[in-house]
Amino acid sequence: xxxxxxxxxxxxxxxxxxAAYMLPAQAQAKPADPVIAxxxxxxxxxxxxxxxSSDGPLWYRGLTKEAEPAIAAxxxxxxxxxxxxxxxVGHTVQAKATVTAWLANRxxxxxxxxxxxxxxxxxxxxxxxxxxxxxxxxxxxxQALEAPAPLPVKAPxx
Numbered sequence: 001x002x003x004x005x006x007x008x009x010x011x012x013x014x015x016x017x018x019a020a021y022m023l024p025a026q027a028q029a030k031p032a033d034p035v036i037a038x039x040x041x042x043x044x045x046x047x048x049x050x051x052x053s054s055d056g057p058l059w060y061r062g063l064t065k066e067a068e069p070a071i072a073a074x075x076x077x078x079x080x081x082x083x084x085x086x087x088x089v090g091h092t093v094q095a096k097a098t099v100t101a102w103l104a105n106r107x108x109x110x111x112x113x114x115x116x117x118x119x120x121x122x123x124x125x126x127x128x129x130x131x132x133x134x135x136x137x138x139x140x141x142x143q144a145l146e147a148p149a150p151l152p153v154k155a156p157x158x
Contacts (some may be wrong), residue, residue, distance in 0.1 A: 061092045064102055064109045075103055086148045088126060097121040098143065099135040105148040108133070 039047040050056040078107060079085065086106045094100045097120070100109045113121020123138030126145075133145040 002131065018089050029158055059091055062093050063087075063089055063107045064094070064100070072103060075106060079106060084152065093121060094118050097124075099124050099132075099144050105146050108145065112137075114138070 023051050044057050046052055053059065055062075063075065079087065085106060088110055089107045090109070090111040092109060094142045097112045099112060101107070102109060108126060110124065110126050112124040113119025114123040116122065125136045127136065131147055133147050135143040135145060137143070
């Protein structure tokens with residue numbers, strides 16, 4: 001049997017089971033186990049969780065979809081907050097099935113649609129080593145990417 005379930009379907013199934021558990025408790029004046037009921041209430045709010053929200057860090061697609069000038073300042077602030085020079089993102093298949101650099105080589109989009117039957121893409125891996133950014137594709141080809149510029153050095157506050 002070939003069984004495949006995605007993250008969103010698993011969360012929905014878990015929420016449905018949690019809701020079914022809550023039905024008898026709601027019919028009573030007070031739930032049989034308030035600790036379990038509290039955990040289930042949290043589970044039922046999964047759509048607001050940072051990890052499943054479409055604008056959360058795991059699913060936000062704007063870094064490769066929105067106009068670069070509109071998000072450049074926000075990206076710089078985000079990177080500065082974490083002391084990072086760049087970030088690597090997925091979950092947004094790139095049109096030419098290549099790893100693509102965005103926003104002055106500060107964002108590397110690595111989703112090449114590696115499931116050919118689903119996305120018509122190819123497998124790829126990004127290696128970051130010794131200041132070099134190299135993409136290795138499943139067909140044996142490689143692609144060198146330009147590294148991001150160093151972060152600007154801020155003058156110390158006196």
